[in-house]
Amino acid sequence: MNKLLLILFFLPLTSIGQKGFVESYLINNKGERQRIYLKEKEEVINLKNQISYYSSPNDVSIVIEPQDIREIGYVSNELVIKSTALNKINNGNPIWIRKLVHGANSLYYSSAHNLFIVEFDNILTPLYRTDKTAPPNSFLYKEQLYNSYNPNDLEILDFVEIDYSKNSLIEYFLENNLSNTATQKLKQEKQGKRFNLAINSGYVSHSIKPISSDLTNKDINSSGYKIGIKAYYNVDPLKGQLHLFAGINYYSNVSGSSSAVSFAGSSLSRDFINSLDFGYQSIDLGLIYNMHKFENFTIAPHLSFELTSLSSNNSFKVIDSDDQVVFTTDDIDNPVIINLGLNITYKDKLSFTANYGKIFNFVAGEELRDYQFNGNRLTLGLEYNIY
Structure with a gap:
């Protein structure tokens, strides 16, 4: 029995494992699209605000930062991360933004800056949460939603219960998008069952x-x-x-x-x-x-x-x-x-x-x-x- 215990404990310690990969793509700063691989079951953007990708599953990883590419994601389009520069955000330097909802009005989020962004006609517009984050004389996010992203002509009171969170804003954009386009919530990184x-x-x-x-x-x-x-x-x-x-x-x-x-x-x-x-x-x-x-x-x-x-x-x-x-x-x-x-x-x-x-x-x-x-x-x- 003691020998069995040692085998059971040390076998996993001496094994060499490999995580799976997800077929992905990268668009470089020249607009060229490349086939790459991202590791599954881990955050694509790490704590250093970097992304590691692989030219093939057998290659070593390549580490990139926002200024290095335009876009990266899964071939299935369940994950899309863009690099963009926004006025007065991060001193105008590029940041990662993750697509949450795809539609005529697409919703993005920057975790590094706790900032939501809307894309319409290829124009990215931040949704400002408070006066501290908003430029002078600009609208805050509920006013922005009411004035600019309100295809169903909701009343002002309908915006009272909306808050500045992923769940609330994702729900809003799924229910309030132009009817002539397909609207989809992106699944993000491949996850297992709860x-x-x-x-x-x-x-x-x-x-x-x-x-x-x-x-x-x-x-x-x-x-x-x-x-x-x-x-x-x-x-x-x-x-x-x-x-x-x-x-x-x-x-x-x-x-x-x-x-x-x-x-x-x-x-x-x-x-x-x-x-x-x-x-x-x-x-x-x-x-x-x-x-x-x-x-x-x-x-x-x-x-x-x-x-x-x-x-x-x-x-x-x-x-x-x-x-x-x-x-x-x-x-x-x-x-x-x-x-x-x-x-x-x-x-x-x-x-x-x-x-x-x-x-x-x-x-x-x-x-x-x-x-x-x-x-x-x-x-x-x-x-x-x-x-």
């Missing part, structure tokens, strides 16, 4: 050793199966690395026996048989980290905390060599299991799972006489993403 649901099943092997002061006990080994369902929450849909999950599991009965001896090695030694039988269900809470992404495979270690609930038909017995029961109880506490494991997932659908669990708080009996158990569990299985 929620996923998966079913799983597998082979389970338990190894449980009774601990008592008067007997030397061997492990009780038992194998069976499990079935379960698990819900995943993607903490960052863009990068898709960290997921939280909650699962419900059913395990087949754990049933087995092992030998025990009292006064081992002396003339007073006696042989006994430990017999254990129980079934359980569990709720599993944990996190999984997609550490490496290959073209078709993802390697992800996971850690979880499992709360169990034992079924009603449980028993632990100690039987002597004359087949006499010297100890028996059906009072077995619900154990807690800490799990460490690894998922290898093919095309974000089918996963092979390997999981080692350490069993805690496992006690059979009552205060006057009880048995503690040291236990561990190995699970090998498959998981299929159904949503």
Whole structure:
């Protein structure tokens, strides 16, 4: 088991992964269009206000700034980023602006300056939020919308609830654009789902050793199966690395026996048989980290905390060599299991799972006489993403 733990932990650390790429385009300052590649599942504009692109997936990255190009985006047009210079913004130097809505009136946004811009007839006009950002004698954004971008002739009161945010302005431009042109909200960087649901099943092997002061006990080994369902929450849909999950599991009965001896090695030694039988269900809470992404495979270690609930038909017995029961109880506490494991997932659908669990708080009996158990569990299985 210790060797398995080392393998599960160090395998992802020693693997070399590669993120996928999205077919993209670049328009240079001469107006020439080039086919390029952008990495998926990461922000196109980094914290240094730079963009890294690739001539091919096997080439090294090329880093550019706003003054270096006119436009960059996905071939699918789900992402469009322009470089433009706006009067009195960034001292007149070019800035990145990201298209949010495509239409007769297209909406753009500059995250570096928290500024929305409208494009109409190839003319870019900033929407000014406050008097501090607006040039003297200019209108603020609600007045601009009412006066210049109001094809449905909305009344002044209709603009009261509009605020200076992506959601509010995107909704406005989707609902208030010229009817003779198609209007579309751009999806931006390729992201994963926020929620996923998966079913799983597998082979389970338990190894449980009774601990008592008067007997030397061997492990009780038992194998069976499990079935379960698990819900995943993607903490960052863009990068898709960290997921939280909650699962419900059913395990087949754990049933087995092992030998025990009292006064081992002396003339007073006696042989006994430990017999254990129980079934359980569990709720599993944990996190999984997609550490490496290959073209078709993802390697992800996971850690979880499992709360169990034992079924009603449980028993632990100690039987002597004359087949006499010297100890028996059906009072077995619900154990807690800490799990460490690894998922290898093919095309974000089918996963092979390997999981080692350490069993805690496992006690059979009552205060006057009880048995503690040291236990561990190995699970090998498959998981299929159904949503």
